[in-house]
Amino acid sequence: MTPHELNHVSQWKTRIPNPESIRMVVSNSHLNPDIRNFCETIASVLSITIQDIQPENELPGMTIHDRITYHAVPLGPELEPFLKALSFIQAPTNPVLEKMKSITVPVSLTLYITPQCPFCPAAVEKILPFVQAGDRIRITIIDGTLFPDQAKKDGIRSAPTLLFNTFRWTGNFQIKEVAELIADQNPSDLSTDTLKNIIHAGDAAKVADMMIQHNTIFPAFIDLLVHEKWPVRLGAMVVMERIIDASPELAAIMIKPVVDRFPFMDNSVKGDMIYLLGEAGDSRTIATLEGLLEDSSDNEISTITQEAIDSIRTRHDPE
Numbered sequence: 001m002t003p004h005e006l007n008h009v010s011q012w013k014t015r016i017p018n019p020e021s022i023r024m025v026v027s028n029s030h031l032n033p034d035i036r037n038f039c040e041t042i043a044s045v046l047s048i049t050i051q052d053i054q055p056e057n058e059l060p061g062m063t064i065h066d067r068i069t070y071h072a073v074p075l076g077p078e079l080e081p082f083l084k085a086l087s088f089i090q091a092p093t094n095p096v097l098e099k100m101k102s103i104t105v106p107v108s109l110t111l112y113i114t115p116q117c118p119f120c121p122a123a124v125e126k127i128l129p130f131v132q133a134g135d136r137i138r139i140t141i142i143d144g145t146l147f148p149d150q151a152k153k154d155g156i157r158s159a160p161t162l163l164f165n166t167f168r169w170t171g172n173f174q175i176k177e178v179a180e181l182i183a184d185q186n187p188s189d190l191s192t193d194t195l196k197n198i199i200h201a202g203d204a205a206k207v208a209d210m211m212i213q214h215n216t217i218f219p220a221f222i223d224l225l226v227h228e229k230w231p232v233r234l235g236a237m238v239v240m241e242r243i244i245d246a247s248p249e250l251a252a253i254m255i256k257p258v259v260d261r262f263p264f265m266d267n268s269v270k271g272d273m274i275y276l277l278g279e280a281g282d283s284r285t286i287a288t289l290e291g292l293l294e295d296s297s298d299n300e301i302s303t304i305t306q307e308a309i310d311s312i313r314t315r316h317d318p319e
Contacts, residue, residue, distance in 0.1 A: 100134030278308025
């Protein structure tokens, strides 16, 4: 941080109400010294609190006000929008964003920026009011040059680029268009990342209740259910068990898409899914499980499969 930038941050201290109440959650900063140094400088000058966490498979970054995450080092022209986000200064009321107050479905917006981009600071300032307008909205800002692999994964070719579910805007996007898409979104269109973030935040019940309310299993949810990472899969299984208890008929919808993915699963994932089939299946599922039992050469998978069959028979034919 240059002396000029440091002085600019110092001037903001009087504009931030109760800075000691602000908590900056810093994730995996040991993997990026630049992010760590930036956070420590901001915390020192503005007297805010830092909380260090090290979540698995998450980009280094910092989260403020629980719903604004930076995977970036916002210096230069990006410093001003960051300080505005940190201070949570209420932008002038925009009638276009009024509908955001009634949003009940979680929303994740991701904005890709680069330090050299002349239009990116304005793009950040455009999306910040969404967080202020609706408490179900989260914003993630990623420096595509700092995390090129993630940018490639998301198909980013230029900045700024704003992502929302399957939609993307490059360059100058219109707030009204983004707001209308958010207001009209179908929960079944929620992305895998959005669902994962909701569950990770401790709101697995919300995901289950949304699917029960709409009487459908969201397509992206299956990706979480069969995820190779145990913590991700465990969260989805908690959701599934809630659905099984509340709506067995709905839970049964997940059986076919899960079975279709069996050839691509390792045994740890397959064992968990067979367990769920035993909890959610009925007599029609037994034939599928018996086929798995015949084909299995793994003793542990065979044991889990037989237990699943017995569980179904106990529920549907207790005598």
